[in-house]
Amino acid sequence: MYDWLITNAWVVWLALFLLLAIIEMISLDLYFIMLGVGALGGVTVALLGGEFWLQVVVFSVVSLLMIMLVRPIALRHLRKDPEGLRTNMDRLIGEDALVLEPTSRMNGRAKIGGETWSARTDDEVALQPGTYGSVIRIDGATAYITLRTTMPELD
Structure with missing residues (x-):
């Protein structure tokens, strides 16, 4: 079973992405979708035949970059009120x-x-x-x- 998980790690990464996407739909914090993009990085490395440790490193780096660089920009755009809108x-x-x-x-x-x-x-x-x-x-x-x-x- 362990060998199957290592050779088919892309399935695990894809399942992780789907789980994180579902959690993001519930929470709407933009953290879990950023982790999900990191999981897609893991899928990519797994499909290209990279080692499992490299998949984990790519997942971690991509997730951190998404959280630190993309999330603040996305939050700024989501919270921007249209000009002149009073509520x-x-x-x-x-x-x-x-x-x-x-x-x-x-x-x-x-x-x-x-x-x-x-x-x-x-x-x-x-x-x-x-x-x-x-x-x-x-x-x-x-x-x-x-x-x-x-x-x-x-x-």
Whole structure:
């Protein structure tokens, strides 16, 4: 059995590659796929008739190079946000806010993007119900709004 494994080491390397690829699909860390590429290096050396120790060395070197050189570049590209894309609460900044209750520095309510939010102002001026404001920042579950000088455009 041992002799068969040594003479057919490419099968072991290929099985290792498939196992690492499956683990990568579950983890999405980009470590296991880099090790998988190293295993493909081992497959290549095994198919070219290289000794087992050389297969292990090629696996190790290729894996290390992939982790140290390719993984950081891949992570940078994966985590790059498209220019101007705002998500979550950042997308609400600058949105119109319809004041539902008198809104001051202490309390108030406003409708922003179809949802009712607790609202506050940074100004000393209280906003009256029916007026429109503009969201200037979000702090927790509270929207800070300022009086809007122009009426919002209706769609």
